[in-house]
Amino acid sequence: MSDEERFVYDGAHVVDPLGDLEEEGEKSAKHNRAKVGSARPSSLLYTYGPGAIMDLPQFTIMPTGLDEWDRIWRRRGPTPPRIHAPRLRDVVRMTLRSPDVQLCPYPWQPKKHSRSPEGNDLGVPSRVFPQWLRCTGCDMLGLLSQFDYRNTHPYRTDLAVFEHAKCTGRAGSGTRKATRRTAIPARYLLACPDGHLDEFPYDLWVHRGQPCAKAELPALKMADRLAGKGASAVIQCASCDMRRPMNEAQGEAGKAKLPQCRGRHPHLDAFEPKGCPNATRLMLVGASNLWFPATYSIIVMPDSPEEKASDLADRVRTALGDKLAKYRDNLDLVRDLLGMGHVDVTELPDHDLELLLQAASVSPDTPAEQEQKLRDWDPVDLLVPEWQHLVRPIVGNRAEEPKSGLTLATRELGPGLRPEITRVLAVERLRKVNALVGFTRIDDMDRVGDLPRRLAPLTRTSRPAWTVATEDRGEGIFLQLDENAVAAWEKRVLDTDVWHSHEEAHRRNFERRFSETAEQVNHKTRLKPPRYWLVHTFAHILIREFALTCGYSAASLSERLYAWPAEGREPSAGLLICTTASDSDGTLGGLVQLSEPSRLQPVVTNALRKAARCSSDPICAMRTPQDPEDFLHGAACHCCVMASETSCERANRFLDRRFLIDLPGSGLGFFRPHG
Structure with a gap:
């Protein structure tokens, strides 16, 4: 299929906010400024990327696809600047099936001060979404064109607002004098598992799929007296007096009343040419499962x-x-x-x-x-070069590589450090590059059976020229575990009832989540080996303990795990705890200081000691999934091990304290009692 045939798209509706601003300037108009807000690069990658919905003070917007971003970058030159990370770039090219993809930053430039002009010609183009708004004064429910937009202050983007210009208030509220009232987004949407998103058809809903009998353009109202209570609103037609509550669209019974998906990608302003066979699901604007980024990242070596x-x-x-x-x-x-x-x-x-x-x-x-290469590719391949470099002997005690930005320093193993830890590195400087390849809705990418159609595209073209990436700079601590001890421990764990319970829980989880691919894929190929559970759990308790002493919050620390057995590649068992920042030159050094022997030893000791107790014990300590349970953790909960979403690379799956230390009734701990 050619690029032009990929989606049904009307090129007359391009999003070009800076072009609109220039047109307004030629007309000497000052009511339509382009900028409506700002966000950190990390949030634009992991929370509010293309296709997500971003909350602004007065309304919500959706960053567009990268096709519109090209217009922004072209104001600076024929090609956008590039981020150098060949290893990551090649993986992105394979994933997007486009041989020319480059990694490019967000269209942004820092300012010398708040009112300086640098970067005024850059920004992330966005469209207002959803475009159904509700008046806060009279409950009028209408499209964007029925409301006035005000945004006249160049340095107060929080004052940008849509208003109902002639609101007379609700019936029985006293005075009926027309006044201006703020309009807010109507919060209901329709989504499907293949990444499509659409406005909720309020006019068809209230009239039960038929046109209004009294008016061609009916006057709708959304009566909502219980804000934040789910689908509590009632849609009314003031023209014909029909009413219908939104709670009819909830639950299993409500699914049958919703329309079929139209295959809409609002961030691309496009539709699937053959439509979409899926049923839709009711979703709220602020739902946490509305947008899941699909990203890859590397530590640049x-x-x-x-x-x-x-x-x-x-x-x-x-x-x-x-x-x-x-x-x-x-x-x-x-x-x-x-x-x-x-x-x-x-x-x-x-x-x-x-x-x-x-x-x-x-x-x-x-x-x-390309398809065969993608099927054979293992995400571990991104980690192997990092592991190989981190375990390589360093000439002297410090190695600095200016081009990659990586600076490593060896640390002595203190006499009180656990003997299972065989190598400690202070990663004084590192550069992490993250790239966005698409997104999913309802479920994140590693939970949707690896079905390619679930990954919503970032562009209307099938062979994009670039994708957005960020560069983070920071610091970290690398720990390597004794491979011989890990291999012996892993062999012992594989024959235990606890591990067999985890295997069965993973099988049940896989078959339920991956129903469309479970018959073709062996679930054991997706189950992380015991050493991964060990390293993962160890990383989590260290993050908790580091946060108490390094000056960074636990949410700002993240893990990078190297844990795979000797199956066609050199085995690994180690972890990198790091903190990075995308909008500064680096971090403050508080984490690296903890790699010194006198500081690291008590951190490790305290972390293991605290892991032996949980306020939810004995329930937590004895938790093992049993049929029909399919959760992917054992003795782990938010009181003892689990970390924030920003820290964990596996959404708090594959964790079990019993693999770290001996808990009551279990002798599976890797770290043996140490005097």
Whole structure:
């Protein structure tokens, strides 16, 4: 299917807020300023990305797809700036099935002070969504065009508001003098599991699928006296006096009364060309399962010679484009063209340049090869280079790599440190790159059976040229566990009743969640091995203890886990606890200081001691999933082990304190009693 055929789209409705602002300026109008709010880069990646709904003080908006972002970047040049992370870029290209995808930042530039003009030509384009609003004064329910928009203060975006210009109040409220009242979003939406989202059809709902008998454009009201009580509103038609409560759309009985999905992607202003066969579900504007980002991230390590050569070949291919095949034999002309494209090959001799051009000319994978590569790819492949670099011996006691931003320092193992920990590194500086490849609704990506159709696209084109990424800089502590001890412990755990219970719970969970793919996939391939449960639980208790002493909150600390057995690759058992910031030059060093032997030893000791007790014991300590239960944790709860969503890479799954230490009735602890 060609790019033009991918979606049904009306190009007359483009979102170009800065272009609109310029048109208003030409008309000497001052009532429609473009900026309506701001957000941190991390929140725009993980909470309010394209297709999500962002709450502003007076209304809600939805960031558009990346097609509209191109118009913003083109104000600065033909191509947006790029973030250098070849290892992550290649995975994103494979996932999006587009060989030319680049990683680009958000269209944003910091200001010297609040009123300086830097970055005024940049921003994230958004549209108001939902576009059904309700007047807070008279309960009138109407479309966006029925309300006035006011946004005249250049430095007070919180004053941007939609208003009902001639509100006379509710019946029986006293004075009926017309006045201006704020309008707020009507909070009901329709969603489907394949990532589509649509406005709730209030006019059809109240008239039970038929047009109003009294008016072509009926006057609707939303009577809502119990704010925050779910579907408590009643939709009324003032033209024909029909009424219908929204609670009829709730529950299993309500699903049959909702319309079929239209296949709408409001962030793209487009529809699926063949519609959507799914039934819809009622959803609230602020629902936590409205938008789940699908992201990949890496800790940037120094490039290997192979990675450097591959990246240079890719830059040559991108810079030359169609000219590569045409001028490949004219090396002098190629050097000039690459110089104009900011690719420096001046130091390369002709022979090496010929080899480089040969590598750049390799034909891309066929669609069948792309699909096979995607099926065979394991997310662990992103972690392997990081693990290999972190366990590599360091010449001296400190290694700094300016290009990647990675600075490592070895730490001695204190005499009181647990013997199961064999290596400690202070990660004084690190750079983490995160890329967005799409999003899902209702369930996050790793819970929807890996079905490609569940991943909602970020662009209307099937082969996007770029996707949004962020760079975080920070610090961390790396701990490596004794591989021999972990392997022996893992072999012992695999034959226990506790592990068999976890296996069966995972099977039940997999078959229920992955119903469409469970018959083709062995659930055990998706179950994390015991060493992962061990390292994961250890990381969580360390995050809790680090937060008490390092100066960062537990929610600002995150884990990166390296835990896989020797199955076709070098085994690993270690973890990196780090804190990063995307809107500053780095962090304060409080976490790195805890890697010093005199400080790390009491942190580890206290963390393991506290893990032995939970305020929910003995219930927590003895928790094991039994049929028909399908939860993916054992002796773990929010009182003892579980962490915030920003810290945990597995949404608090695959945790069990019994794998760390011996709890009453269990002798499965990896960390043995230590005198």
